[in-house]
Amino acid sequence: MRWFGFGFNAFGQICVHEKLIKGAGSDVAEEVKVSSPTELIRHVDRSGCCLKTSQIKASWSRRASLHLDGDSCVCLAGFGAVISTEPCGVSAVESHGCKDAFISESYLTLAFPERIESWDLQKRDNTPSWSMDLEAQSQSSGPLLNLPLVPGGYIATKPPLYRPLSPNLRAKSLALGGEHAILLCATGAVYTWGLGSHGQLGHGSLTSEDEPRAVEALWGMPMSRVATGGWHSVCISDGGDLYVWGWNESGQLGLPSRGLRKALQQQSSQQAGGLCQDATASPGEEPQEGEKHEEVFISIQAFPALLDVTPSCEIRTVSCGSRHTAAVTTAGDLYTWGWGEYGQLGHQTLLSSDEPQRVEFFREQQMRVVDVVCGTWNTFAAVIKEEVARS
Template identity: 30%
Template sequence: MVCGQNHRGQLGLGHTSQITAFVPCPSLGPRSIRQVSCGWDFTLILTDCGQLLACGSNAHGQLGLPQVSGHTAKPLPIEALISPIISVAAGLRHSLAVDSSGCVYQWGVGLSSEARRLLAPQTPPAHLTSKEPCPVPALDTVSPNSVTAGASHCVCLTAGGDVFLWGSNKRGQLGGPGPFQSLPRVLDRILLAGESVTDVWSGWTHLVARTESGRVFTWGRGDYGQLGRALQTNQDLSLLSDDVPPAYSRPMACHPMEVKALTGATQVACGSEHSLAVVGGALVSWGWNEHGMCGDGSCEDVSSPAPIAALRQVTPVLIGCGAGHSMALCAVPLAGSAEAPPRASSSAAT
């Protein structure tokens, strides 16, 4: 089911008219869909059999379809991807995919202008400038498991729980030094209390990671509250780990730091500059709230995860965020039921 802005055919309906109510996407036929990832004005659709289709704008090569000039309103298979795909991600104007053989591909030139400016006089590597799927170097020996994309950065999570990051670091989203990283660089586990990562999510310029023990860390841009914690302009090493090397001691707000209010989160979803999470059976939100997407009835930014009062009596099942909106599929208790769904603990808002 699809709805919303469709000026580039990103809904895959075969036309470019805006749709204001959910409608089925007949062009997908009987296919079963495993994952959908949306960029600024394009969509990637992964089927259960591992086929990847794309529709919408191809102005930056983000569809991986060289035969498409401008845009396509019909989902088309990306024929350059031969092996079954297991994970996909759409950035603002670039795309990522992992295939069953463990190869990570990137396409779309959304990162190339920044790369050319910051890497000059060096020539940016092919995966940053290709309009067709191009293998990303340095990931072929680490067992990639999934990919995530921000506005202008890329994330790969391995089967062993390591996080690799590359692309723009303008807002500290790579968790380390340098304005731009052209090749994947592993995030030091020291910054994550020495733990492996089980899940990682990304907004436009902020990231959220959950570790093996259920701890949640955030880093990147935080001026709208999207990190869910106070910004540390002069981070004390003791806040990170006893073994943090001196290279990480300089004042930076971008280092991963734990958000204790999110410990044990079972789901997280990131919008452009806000996030949702399910913690203790309750739905919490934080970050940019100009359009009311934090669901607290106001348009004031939310600096730390807080339960959404309007949803206290329901159980969140599935959550999702867009650039300026949020959605939650919730289970409503049966009429007359004596049991209420789990409520947020007092720690969820601290």
């Protein structure tokens, strides 16, 4: 399995440029913005052997690569670790044997079979900022919960790092947004809490919630995956349908965005020398005679909406950046939409889009996408070589 990245690269999270290695300024646009999928350089262990990346976790300035083959460990790329093959603030010995990782802008959390540790990435301490012993867990309790979930609660992006959760929720997975959270229960129910100012909680209002509250619009439809960005949330049903809600300012919900359409129209008009006319009606303009439908723009979607990414296949997995979204279909295609000014949509442009578009690079290279992970302003995709049917 190979990993590719595209988008924000100011700290070398995707690829390390010569100027970054030499410590020169990173003011060159082509070094900050990677618009075409670029394969990640593999980390090597102390013996010089290449490590196979099993998972990617990303924050705004860093990327954590989790290597689970052989002697498992975590390596960081990005801020503070541009040319280092070892994790920033965590030595190879200290991450040796870890089974999962979770990274925020300030903390790296590592899950070991017997303990969980959170390290402050702003410091060079020899001890973790927080730790939890897992000796009390019996083997019958099942596998270790996926980070940021931990037994009895979850790891937050800022102190207090440990936050308790009611055992009645039967938590299966958890995603953390800018200031809100979305939880998937073992029953398939979805709960959200935190800031609700952009409709990101999916309760039909813009109010915040201090405690987990069920998303009633999804009640009775079991979900299999959840993800969240800065101010939007998404989930996948057991049937492979994708539901979206929250802020749509940059088209991150895949729904028509007035601001984005106007920006694209202005750009097209400038490129055409001002000869291109506005194709959409202005707010005060009456529909022309015979016009049946007026386009509806969505700024905030306060309750879940079904998004038809592609009619030909189901959605396998999904991930969210700050203001963009990426989804992998069961056919192995990657679709992206939303804010694209750093190339994080992978369409080899810096354009944004409020419509899901397939990343043609992987299809052209005969690659099948199997996983996707969004950083705040970038995207990482895991691929395998597409098997060509023999005639």
